[in-house]
Amino acid sequence: MTTHLNIPIDQGGGWIISLLDAMRDHSEVELGIVCSSSSFERTEVFSENGARYFCISHRPPTNSAPARIANHLYYSYFEDQALTDKYLRAFDDFKPDLIHFHGSEHSYGLIADKVAMPCVLSLQGILSEYYKVYFGRLGSFRRLTFVNEMFGYVRMRLRARQERKIFRRVKHFLGRTEWDRACVEKYSLQGKYYWGGELIRPEFFEYHWDISKKTDRRIVAIVSCLPYKGIDVLLNAVARLQIRFPDVSLHIGGNIPFSGFGAYLRNMADELGIRNKVTFLGKLDALQIVGELEGAHVFVLPSFLENSPNSLAEAQLIGTPIVATNAGGVSSMLDDGKTGLLCPVNDDKIMADKICRFFDDDLLAQTCSDQSRLVSRERHNSPNIINSLLDVYQKLAKGS
Numbered sequence: 001m002t003t004h005l006n007i008p009i010d011q012g013g014g015w016i017i018s019l020l021d022a023m024r025d026h027s028e029v030e031l032g033i034v035c036s037s038s039s040f041e042r043t044e045v046f047s048e049n050g051a052r053y054f055c056i057s058h059r060p061p062t063n064s065a066p067a068r069i070a071n072h073l074y075y076s077y078f079e080d081q082a083l084t085d086k087y088l089r090a091f092d093d094f095k096p097d098l099i100h101f102h103g104s105e106h107s108y109g110l111i112a113d114k115v116a117m118p119c120v121l122s123l124q125g126i127l128s129e130y131y132k133v134y135f136g137r138l139g140s141f142r143r144l145t146f147v148n149e150m151f152g153y154v155r156m157r158l159r160a161r162q163e164r165k166i167f168r169r170v171k172h173f174l175g176r177t178e179w180d181r182a183c184v185e186k187y188s189l190q191g192k193y194y195w196g197g198e199l200i201r202p203e204f205f206e207y208h209w210d211i212s213k214k215t216d217r218r219i220v221a222i223v224s225c226l227p228y229k230g231i232d233v234l235l236n237a238v239a240r241l242q243i244r245f246p247d248v249s250l251h252i253g254g255n256i257p258f259s260g261f262g263a264y265l266r267n268m269a270d271e272l273g274i275r276n277k278v279t280f281l282g283k284l285d286a287l288q289i290v291g292e293l294e295g296a297h298v299f300v301l302p303s304f305l306e307n308s309p310n311s312l313a314e315a316q317l318i319g320t321p322i323v324a325t326n327a328g329g330v331s332s333m334l335d336d337g338k339t340g341l342l343c344p345v346n347d348d349k350i351m352a353d354k355i356c357r358f359f360d361d362d363l364l365a366q367t368c369s370d371q372s373r374l375v376s377r378e379r380h381n382s383p384n385i386i387n388s389l390l391d392v393y394q395k396l397a398k399g400s
Contacts, residue, residue, distance in 0.1 A: 016102060018199035022386050024050045029390070032094035034087060034108070043086065045093070054090035058083060079110055087111050097397045101170070105159055109166035118396040120172040122196065123180040125307055127160040128167075128187060129328070133304040136227035137346050148260045149227060167191065172396060174389075176308045177329025194392050197385040200313050203286040207294055208373060209319035211366040217245050217359050220296035220320070222253040222289060222311040223303075225262050230302030230325065232268060236348035237302075237355065239272040245359060250274075251292055253281045293318040297365075298358045303327055304345050316340075316376035319369035323354040333379075339372040 023029055036056035043057045088111065091099070098117050101109045103124040112119040134153045135143050143150065167187040174196035175181055184191045219238065223229045231252065241248045256262040269275045284292065293299060299315040301324035306312070308329050315322055316333070322340035324330050336342040341354040358365045378384075 018201055018382075020051065022199060022382050026386070026390065029393075032090070032096055034090045036083060036086070045090075052094055054094070056083070056086045056090070080107070083107065084111055084114065088114065091115060091117075098393060100393075101166075104163045104166050107162065109170055110162070112166070112169040112171075118172065118399060119170055120174055120194070120392065120396060121166070121170045123173060123175040123183070123307065126180065126183045126187075127156055127163050129183060130228065130305055131156045131160050133228045134226070136230055136304050137232060138227050146227075146260050146264070152226070163187075172392075174392065177332035179329035179332065180307050196389055196392065197379060197381075198308065198310070198313070199382055199385055200310065200317060200380045201286050203290050204314045204317040205377070207290050207318055209294055209321075209369050211362045211369070213294075214297050216297070217241075217248045218251060218296045219248065219298050219300055219355065220251045220253065220292045221300050221302065222284070222292070222314075224254050225256045225260075225265070227261060228304040230304055230346070231256075231265055233346055233348050233351065234300055234302040235265065235268055235272060235274065235278070237300075237352040238277065239274050240348065240352040241355060241359075242274060242277060244356070248277060250278045251281055251296065252278065253284045253289060253292055255283045256280045289314060290318065293320045296320055298323055298355050300351070300355065301325060301330065302351065306330055308333055313376060313380060316372045317380065319373040321358045321365040321368050322372065323351060323358070325351075335371075335375070338368065339375055340368055 020031070020033075023031055031051040032054065033051055034054040034056065036058040038058055040055050040057040044053070044055045046053055046055075087108070096117055099112075099115065099119045101112075101119065101121045104121060105125065105127055109119070109121055112121075131153065134156060135149070138146075143153075164187055167184070168189060170188070171190055171192060173184045173188065173191050173193050175184065175193060176196065176198060181193050184193050219234075221231065221234055223231055225231070234250070238248060238250045256265060258266070266275075266280070269278045281288075281292070293315050299312075299320040299322050301309060301312050301315075301322065303309070303325055305328045312322065312324060312330065312333055316339065322334060324334055324340060324342060325345045326336075326342040327345050331342065334340040334342060341357060343350045343354045358368075
């Protein structure tokens with residue numbers, strides 16, 4: 001699709017590419033893919049690699065900064081009839097037996113009560129819960145100094161309102177954790193929940209972690225630059241660790257800018273005296289992430305809230321020992337003491353203590369690594385996930 005439209009390839013969303021590739025192997029499934037974006041110069045409909053694409057151009061009337069801001073806020077709160085009509089025309093063209101929405105953070109699910117065919121929504125991050133911890137450990141005054149983050153918070157709150165409309169309209173949900181199941185019960189009046197796994201990019205099945213190859217105490221985190229991702233908590237934990245382990249280092253994968261909250265994190269590393277121990281890697285592709293996970297001694301997930309983060313799943317498949325906050329759906333993925341170690345949210349002291357356990361105990365690290373790989377390979381087994389998904393599709397299609 002990116003080649004056809006002549007747009008850059010985004011390294012994110014690898015799970016949906018894996019799902020699309022796996023679905024192509026099933027001749028009984030005919031795929032139509034609807035997506036809207038302001039990056040599309042015009043609306044295009046075309047077929048490629050066994051799928052029918054409906055790429056809908058979705059742009060503000062002008063390209064001025066106020067127009068872009070108004071556009072983001074408008075489409076996060078109000079229903080756009082013109083965009084809805086474009087979706088409905090695509091469905092009328094393709095005539096699907098059912099519609100599968102991926103995620104509740106965009107407006108697609110709002111059309112669930114405007115179509116006759118059954119609709120199912122795959123749960124990703126649930127904004128109605130995420131916005132409550134958006135600023136992480138930042139105090140009220142500090143928050144006001146980050147313009148982009150304040151705008152992001154407002155947008156997330158508006159999208160959370162839109163999300164709750166979607167939850168009321170969609171009747172069928174696919175999830176992976178006890179936490180997202182509880183969210184369906186909280187926000188959906190009539191929702192039926194189906195258990196459905198998530199595919200992970202194939203590169204993460206091809207490599208494995210080995211304690212015998214570790215020559216330093218390197219920590220890796222793969223995160224986005226948002227306050228609730230807890231990078232500041234992890235920096236404080238590393239500052240504690242360097243007292244006992246002078247060779248400790250931290251590699252942070254993800255786009256950490258030199259302004260806003262990114263600048264705050266870089267300055268924080270300086271103030272803590274660990275700037276020479278922290279490497280900001282920038283955005284990484286799949287093989288680069290594999291290399292980081294293989295080379296690290298410990299992977300840390302410091303978030304204030306997650307559902308089923310792909311970064312955690314990828315670390316489990318490689319077998320990198322994991323320390324993760326017990327937030328949201330993480331405990332459905334990580335068995336404390338067996339496949340990794342859990343720590344409380346926003347507690348850098350206990351986080352540092354848990355990392356120390358892996359630094360001090362090679363047997364524990366390798367045992368958790370082996371067990372984590374075993375469990376995660378079963379959880380992310382492609383044929384099982386696809387067969388389960390097709391079973392849900394068949395049930396919904398027959399029910400309609």
